Amino acid sequence: MINCQMLQVLDLGNNLIVDTYPEWLGVLPLLKVLVLKSNGFHGPIDYYGINKQTHPFYPKLQVLDLSSNSFxxxxPTRFLKQFKAMMVTSSGAPSMYIGTDLSSFPYKGYYGESVTVTLKGQETTVRILSVFMSLDLSNNNFEGIIPNEIGDLKSLKGLNLSRNSFTGEIPPRITNMLQLESLDLSYNQLSGEIPPAMAAMSFLEVLNLSYNHLSGMIPQSSQFSTFPNTSFLGNDRLCGKPLTRLCETNHAPSGAATPGSPKELNWEFLSVEVGVVSGLAIVAATMLLWGNGRSWVYWHVDKFWL
Structure with missing residues (x-):
């Protein structure tokens, strides 16, 4: 198959293939779609037996689906850095068709122009024209941290890393993926807080962070308010809407002082000072405006200076 230099779509999904990661397929210069899901592939994906100085790997790849195997x-970061096409942000409208009926397109039945991927939780037939990016590594045995470099794949529409054993935090650079529409990190061992900058991912329609070890407040933005509570279930230390668990900072009204707090003591002290100064000002004004009082004040001031 390494001789199929014109190959653009390779779908070997839902078979009984037992093999290691066929990394050598990366030398195919026009390959845009590689689907290996639901097979018996196993082992790591960081094995490189071919000199990459001679061969650029996966230069055109748009869709990679390795889900439901035993990888x-x-x-490794070098695995992500090879997907150059996924790093180029499209300047125009996406040229793609998503649906189950391809009858409106020419060459009906020509499989090389379409592929079935799992997007937003549903299997969807995608007709590849020029721009559609998806990475699915779900339901494997991957572990370790999610590399921060994954945020460099700015053209991705769908990213699914669910049902693995990833640890560490959600990579901060994931907020650079402003075209992302579906993100699934559920059923891992992720910890830490949800990056607040994720609230700026305005194209995000489907989010699933459930069943991890995340903590802190869920970002409160118009975008996150559209996600159901099922997107965050199974994180015992996560709080804020749409979950019913309130954060500690929400229990007391903002700016209110509790009894005995420094803020309340400062107000008491300030009230005494204002009262004393006001009283002295009233007495001084009265003495100066009243004739006999004014003479009495002048006499005592002269006596003090003398």
């Missing part, structure tokens, strides 16, 4: 190990 293990970590995701």
């Amino acid at each position: 293990n190990g970590s995701i």
Whole structure:
């Protein structure tokens, strides 16, 4: 198959293939779609037996689906850096068709122009014209941290890393993926807080962070308010809407002082000072405006200076 230099779509999904990661397919210069889901592939994906100085790997790849296999190990940064096409942000409208009926397109039945991927939780037939990016590594045995470099794949529409054993925090650079529409990190061992900057991912329609070890407040933005509570279930230390668990900072009204707090003591002290100064000002004004009082004040001031 390494001789199929014109190959653009390769779908071997839902078979009984038992093999290691066929990394050598990366030398195919026009390959846009590689689907290996639901097979018996196993082992790490960081094995490189071909000299990449001579061969650029996966230069055109738009869709990679390795889901439901037995891959293990970590995701090396060099694995992500090879997907150059996924890093180029499209300037125009996406040229693609998503649906189950391809009858409106020419060459009906020509499989090389379409592929079935799992997007937003549903299997969807995608007709590849020029721009559609998806990465699915779900339901494997991957472990370790999610590399921060995954945020460099700015053209991705769908990212699914669910049902693995990833640890560490949600990579902060994931907020650079402003075209992302579906993100699934559920059923891992992720910890830490949800990056607040994720609230700026305005194209995000489907989010699933359930069943991890996340903590802190869920970002409160118009975008996050559209996600159901099922997107965050199974994180015992996560709080805020849409969950019913309130954060501690929400229990007391903002700016209110509790009894005995420094804020209340400062107000008491300030009230005494204002009262004393006001009283002295009233007495001084009265003495100066009243004739006999004014003479009495002048006499005592002269006596003090003398």
